[in-house]
Amino acid sequence: MARKIGSRYTAHQILGRGSAGTVWLGTGPEGDVAVKLLREDLASDQDLVERFVQERSALLCLDHPRVVGVRDLVVDGNDLALVMDLVRGTDLRTRLEHERRLAPEAAVAIAADVAEALAAAHAAGIVHRDVKPENVLLDALAPTGPGGAPPALLTDFGVAKLIDSPRRTRATSIIGTPDYLAPEIVEGLPPRASVDIYALATVLYELLAGFTPFGGGHPGAVLRRHVTETVAPLPGIPDELWQLIHQCLAKAPASRLRAAEMAARLQELLPSLSGLPPLDIDEHSEAAYAEEAEAEPAATTPAPLQEGVGAVPLVHSGAGPDSNRDTHTSMRVPGADELAGGAHGTARTPRATGEPRAGSARNQRGHQEAARRRRLKLGAAAVGVGVVVAVGGWLATSDSETGSLPAPGARYTTGP
Incomplete structure (x- = not known):
């Protein structure tokens, strides 16, 4: 059913839904457009509407071939909408769901495109803050590039910043998608350009491996892993590519590459x-997370949560997968004691097919069985040593009791 968006645009059909709003296929004076209509509760927030208007010029000025351009911002009654270029294709999450992982050449080509988009945004003073596969669109109508990858365009600039207003959240809250959040955000520091580099490196890792390096399980556990765990190497890729990923996933923001450097290196x-x-x-x-949940002692209950829709504690209250499609999840910033406690489980470790994962209950049971066998062997050896020592001691005692000296050349064994 068609609906008017302001005085210039008409939305015809829904293309997709997200936590921030609904994307429609629309038409305007210049032809087809994509209209992102933000949720009604966001549109009714006067503080957010004011921020929306303030960001208008910055978003409209961001013009780059790898960025989904914003054509207009509409504030009309209860409607708050971003009018954007229409990209005919799909998002990167949908492709991952079909293929699980991409060939390295295609994965790197897509990441290079996104890095170029970030370089342009950062040069304009804009931090994306929500880089993830859902916000990368693949242009199906354009010629393919290296590895058969279609050109990638980054979308949803400014949406996370708009929603993360002081009125809606507090300094003790986190807004974002857990799998892609940089450690400094988890620790409550303000997001700078380096958080986008960390998120893009996480996306590149996911394109290659089929899973994110620190994701899985309860969101609180994911946040802790970003701060406390070290990323595990990916087997089967050139060392230069791994070193780039590793550098861009550094815990210290200053150690990461800049967007333009990352784009050039990937190319x-x-x-x-x-x-x-x-x-x-x-x-x-x-x-595996269910096994870990059974093996790990119950965590202590955290302090009361700050206000905010979708706030979650930083304890594991039961195994369950994250949905990578969830975004702008409001989470309490963990305290120093919680971060010091380590993550629930470990960073995901790529391994040969069929090999048990280090740290899993299956792996732990194998180690426990091996340790039990070693104890049995040591116990048997200790019994043998004890017998020899006892015999040697008996011989020595017999000699001392009789007052006789050892025969010339005699040897006494008191151990192995």
């Missing part, structure tokens, strides 16, 4: 990746 790596197949590694199953 340089493309020729060396030609023809490489997708990685053949096991995924971290949710069953």
Whole structure:
């Protein structure tokens, strides 16, 4: 059913839904457009509407081939909408759901496109703050690039910043998608350009591995892993590519590459990746998290949560997967004692197919069984040593009791 958006646009059909609003296929004076209509509760927030208007010029000025351009912002009654370029294709999350992981050349080509978009945004003083596969669109009508990858465009600039207003959240809250949040955000620091680099490196890791390096399980556990765990290497990719990913996932923001540097490095790596197949590694199953939940002692209850829709505690109250499609989740900033406690489980470790994951209950049971066998062997050896020592002691005692000296050349064994 068609609906008017302001005086210039008409929305015809829904293309998709997200936590911030609904995307419609629309028409305007210049032809087809995509209209992102924000939720009614956001449109009724006068403070947010004012911020929306303040951001208008910055968003409209962001013009780059790798950025989904914003054409207009509409504030009309209860409607608060972003009018954007229409990209004919799909988002990167949908492609991942169909293919699980991409060949390294295609993955790096897509990441390079997104890095170029971020470089343009950062040069304009804009931090995206919500880089993830859902916000990367693949243009199906444009010629494909390296590895058969369609051109990638980054969308939803400014949406996270608009929603994260002082009135809606507090300094003790986090807004974002847990799998892609940089450690400094988890620790309550203000987001700068480096948070986008961390998120993009996480997306690149996911394109190659089929899972994010710190994701899975309860959102609070995911947040802790970002701060406390070290990313595990990906087997089967060139060392130069791994070093780039590792550097961009550094805990210290200053250690990460800048967006323009990341884009240039990724472009340089493309020729060396030609023809490489997708990685053949096991995924971290949710069953493994269930095993970990059974093995780990219950965590202590945290302090009361701050106000906010969707706030979650930083304790594991039961196994269950995150939905990567959830965004702008409001979470309490963890205290120092909670972060010091370590993450629930470990960072995801890529491994050969069929090999148990380090830290899983299955792996732990194997280690426990091996330790039990070692104890039995040591116990048997100790019994043997005890017998020899006892015999030697008896011989020595017999000699001393009789007052006789050892025979010339005699040897006494008192141990192995």
